[in-house]
Amino acid sequence: MTVEATLSGRQAPAPAGSRLAVIDTNVWLDLYFFRDPDSQPLAAALDSPHWIAARSEQTEAELAAVLQRPRFGSNPGERSLLLECVRQWQDRTSVFPFDAAAPWRCRDPHDQKFLDLAFAAQATVLLTKDKALLALNRKAQHVGLTIITPRDFGRRFGLGPALRPGDSHPAGLRKPTLPAPRSAKPAHRPARGGGVA
Numbered sequence: 111m112t113v114e115a116t117l118s119g120r121q122a123p124a125p126a127g128s129r130l131a132v133i134d135t136n137v138w139l140d141l142y143f144f145r146d147p148d149s150q151p152l153a154a155a156l157d158s159p160h161w162i163a164a165r166s167e168q169t170e171a172e173l174a175a176v177l178q179r180p181r182f183g184s185n186p187g188e189r190s191l192l193l194e195c196v197r198q199w200q201d202r203t204s205v206f207p208f209d210a211a212a213p214w215r216c217r218d219p220h221d222q223k224f225l226d227l228a229f230a231a232q233a234t235v236l237l238t239k240d241k242a243l244l245a246l247n248r249k250a251q252h253v254g255l256t257i258i259t260p261r262d263f264g265r266r267f268g269l270g271p272a273l274r275p276g277d278s279h280p281a282g283l284r285k286p287t288l289p290a291p292r293s294a295k296p297a298h299r300p301a302r303g304g305g306v307a
Contacts, residue, residue, distance in 0.1 A: 128162045130204075130233040131155070134224045135172050137237045137260055142195040143182065151264030152237060156202065163203040164231040168223040206231040214249050217242040228255055237263060 131152075133141070140146035141153055155161040176182070177196070183189035212229035216222045221243050228236040228250075236257045238244060247257040258266065 128160055129235075130164045130231050131161055132164050132169075132224055132228040132231065132233045132236045134221065134236070134238040134240060134243070135169070135176055136239060138173060138199070139176070139182075140260065142199065143192070146260070148259075148261040148264070151267075152260045155263075155267065163199075164206050164227060164233055165200075165203050166206055166208060166223070166227045168208065169227055172220075172223070212250075214246050216246065225250075228257075229253070235263060 133152075137149060137152070140149040156163055173196075177192065183192040206227060208223075208226055208230055210226075210230045212222070212225040214225065216225050218240070221238075221240055224236060224238065225243065225246065227233070233255060236243065236250070236255060237260055238257060239259050243257055244259070250257050256266075
């Protein structure tokens with residue numbers, strides 16, 4: 111089964127009273143592939159009844175394209191675990207249509223889809239480490255949207271500490287036994303302010 115097939119037709123209902131979060135592709139990778147400790151308070155939030163992640167066909171298309179790259183799931187075992195993460199992610203998130211474009215333009219047009227989704231879904235937060243998106247935080251706050259890094263999300267919303275080595279994944283997703291990137295280069299390239307190239 112391909113990532114594209116896994117990324118179709120699955121979603122969770124949005125619980126009444128829950129707050130919506132939009133997660134860009136690099137933050138998704140931090141959560142479920144790299145298991146970045148800074149992202150684990152966010153994972154704990156998504157496991158609670160108080161938060162749910164929003165996604166769209168456009169954001170899922172980008173995720174599918176990125177996960178086809180050779181560095182992600184380079185052998186069948188890794189691929190199977192990665193697909194299971196995708197399935198469980200979809201079962202815990204809701205799909206929203208783009209029925210309203212955000213009134214702000216991102217310097218990087220590839221990131222505009224996340225901004226439009228957050229605006230259309232009336233999300234509380236957009237989680238990113240992309241400088242072009244973070245630069246719009248002050249404008250977005252006028253409509254109740256906070257654009258924030260995963261680290262600052264944990265600090266602002268008073269969630270628990272990051273995982274310690276050996277802890278189980280707080281979001282209930284199967285913890286992949288994926289290896290660290292083979293390259294000695296940093297996991298997140300600085301291209302486009304930190305976004306996926």
